[in-house]
Amino acid sequence: MARTIATNDRVDLDELLDFVRSRHHMVLMTTRRDGRPQASPVTGGVDEQGRIVISTYPERAKTANARRDPRVTVLVLSDDFGGAWVQVDGDCEVLDMPEAVDALVDYYRCISGEHPDWDEYRQAMREQGKSLLRVTPTRWGPVATGGFPARLADS
Template sequence: MDAAEARDFLREHHRAVVATFRADGRPHLSPVLAGVDEKGRVIISSTEDRVKVRNLRRDPRIAVCVFAEGFFGPWLQVEGDAEVVSLPEAMEPLVDYYRRIAGEHPDWDEYRAAMKRERRVLIRFEIARAIG
């Protein structure tokens, strides 16, 4: 599978498990919703205090396994080196993330306030490798 095929799959399927690396080298896994931004990067929303964010700030290596709604069936794994974008720079990318995953929000002011309150960040990365 190539990166273009992976991006196409990610535009339709958002349920995923992200893997980052702890300081001792062991993997840390967590469920997320993933999408693709206008530049073809994988995008994930998280908060400043999450283990995956701390791990990525220390070691940017990331792997994401994305699967279809029914779990069994088509899947893919994408890998790369992640960038963590914090607020305030993350605000408009977080709005874009929401639109790509869920469509229009009923109250964008409320959404933006929640992003600030929750200390949201955007994790993004170029696909260096795709399998599935």
């Protein structure tokens, strides 16, 4: 059986955002008060301004960490765990109610499309007291896949 060769494709910002738009499984990395990383599996999307958006609650550790230190990292995974992935570093903005309502509508749209009742959705977001994290990409690695180094492809 042929071995799969690992890939690392450098991309510009537009290519990065195109890659991320179709992938919604992510791991958000924030920094705890003691400087150690906090990893949170999240669902996210890309808004019209090219920011990675993640719905959350104000009392979550990731939210408190992002408020204290807005430098975050998002690992964007493919639906297939063995598929392509990319690490994105960025600056995070936290939006709370009531400011978050319309941003949460945008979040829903970029992941799931149109909601059958936007008034109902907005009310549910208000009742839940949701927050939104918006990450502006500042640096990113190559879009990568796992596998063997090319030198081992024929071994």
